[in-house]
Amino acid sequence: MSPGPQHIDREFQRELQALRDHLLRMGGRVEEMVHLAVQSLVEDDMELAERTIRLDNAVNQDERDIDERCIRMLARWQPMASDLRLITFGFKVVTDFERVGDLAVSICQRAKELHGDGVKESWAELSVMAGRVTDMLTRALDAFARVDEAAARAVIGLDDAVDDDDRRISRGQLERVRGEGGEGLVQHCIRVQNISKSLERIGDHCTNIAERTVFLAGGTDLRYTGPRGVR
Amino acid sequence: MSALHPRHNRAARRWEALFRGVCLGAVALPLIVLLGLVGDTVLRGLPKLDLDFLTGFPSRKWERAGLLPGLVGSVQLIVLTAALALPVGVGAAVYLEEYGSRTSRIARVIEVNIANLAGVPSILYGLLGLELFVRALGLGRSLLAGAATLALLVLPVVILTTREALRTVPDSLREAAAALGATRWQITRQVVLPMALPGILTGAILAVSRAMGETAPLVVIGALTFMTYVPDGVDSYFTALPILIFNWTSRPDPGFATTAAAGITVLLVTLLALNLGAIVLRGRLMARRQGSP
């Protein structure tokens, strides 16, 4: 965070560092979950999907633990300035992380439902989109770790491509249904659309994380300013 | 038995008891000696202590010797000395303390000199008084000259104790008054002096008590050792109790020893009465302050 002099109260210093570490750990967990969820889908690996779903327990525990840690620090040290921004960042960002975890679980569940559905044409598109999203997540976490405002703003700019992917995939699925029809296909397409939506939402959460990182870095509140406000 | 039991600290407690014993002795010893001396004197003077002694005049026969002129003279001296020394002394102390700089070199020089003056042998003040008041100012060997000399003598003491009293007034009060928009004089008169009054009065009592017991300077001024009338004005010849006592102790007749002892007793009683009166006055002033209108 702010390099240079350490806090005089060393316990406070340790707590702040522990908070950062915990946040990064949680972020790393959900990053892995997304990665594994997509992998289980593409490789049609049901066991992987199950394992990934179970990882969500740890993420939920993280949310509870970090919330408690933040409240404790507020009560004990009445932090100011950048420390205060870190605490409020912690409160908000755990929500985003937790949702990302839930979305990864959702992808795994769709993967299970799609198991054995034959040739999966949309996998290429989904893989590309998943790649973009996991990249966004990795960069957002990285930007937080380094409190790098520029890197965070860059992440926000990547969201458009992800939104485009989602629109394209959804439209594509719709056309397949229109073209070929059939109960099985409809189910299949709905589930694929669902996966695309989940990935798009993960992208939105990454944007949130990045916006909050910008606030953490310099204190500018970017929420609700829209893409034009960013550029 | 726990580790906290007193027996584990025996050595330290023994030293403590020893130290307390020494301190007690240091207090008790002078007290005992003092009481012994005073008691002895009072007993010795007992035969002469009667109304005739108090209202009579000095005589060549010890049986008829009385100390009225000395008693009256001492009281008159005290009153005059106080009237002269207190306003000047308190005023000087107020000026030095409230208006002067406390840390400048001049201030320190003055402080040292006043302290020294307080320690100058009193007979030198007598000589000064003789030249200045008796001769140069033409006051003659009068009550006024005597009082003026004694006033000079106790002036350093008054200044010193008044300064001490003024210093006990915390600066925070002066600051508070200044912050309310008061001038230096307003602060001094309405905040500092009222607070320092007990201390100033104590100093005054001290000074007056000292003046009462002085013999040498009065002798140099020319106080009478044998007076057959009561001093009747500031320009009159005068005498004082210590001088009469001094005179009696230098007589060969053993009866005068008794007379001297009786005189000392009267002096002591007078001093005590004066001190008590002043303390009562101080107490009244402080009490009045607490419930001020």
Next chain:
Amino acid sequence: MSASTPKLRAADVRAGFGDKEVLRGIHLDVAPQEVTAIIGPSGCGKSTFLRNLNRMHELVPGAWLRGSLQLDGVEIAGADVDPVLLRRRVGMVFQKPNPFPTMSIRDNVLAGLRLTGRTLGRADEELTLQRSLTQAALWDEVKDRLRDPAVGLSGGQQQRLCIARSLAVGPEVLLMDEPCSALDPIATARIEDLIHVLRESYTIVIVTHSMQQAARVSGRTAFFLMGELVEVDDTQSLFTRPRDKRTEDYITGRFG
């Protein structure tokens, strides 16, 4: 920042004692009817600056002041201004409550007027007494014992008495030099509550070593460091996103 004249303005103020310079060129505006807090580590000059605002600084032998100080646009640091008169418009409350011990509660409140020879009629005195004690949130607690000695009050009450005493003189500005340092948390909270109310009628400048207190009571906060004014901003901004790294380091507890 409004365009109206600031209540107090310091321009290139330098001050010190002897050859020691304590304030190095301070530029600060204090808006009327606002609470301005001054924070900073020990020895940064914040008390010295405060004491220059009512010219108490010059009471110390060897003290000197250069630069411009203005009250309502009028220069107050020069020889043509009587500091005694200035102090009747700019009052001060100190760190340790200092009621006059020889006076009753009543006499303490009225002391400012009596000391300076401004006597009022009996009725006016009573009015002033009640108004000042009410303004200082002390009236209800002492109205039945106004003739009791002031030193019998608790620390917090004594400090409020000192505030009442200052207010009775009728100042426009109230300077407070760490007024709660010697008080317990509840007494402190009472005085902070009092400051919220007083703000509407007076301009208040408060020096405090507690950042939380500055955050709670003030609208604008100035950070002093080693005789310099590092940053001044509205309190919310200064405490959530300070612009200067030194301010950031101080208020997060990295030094001081």
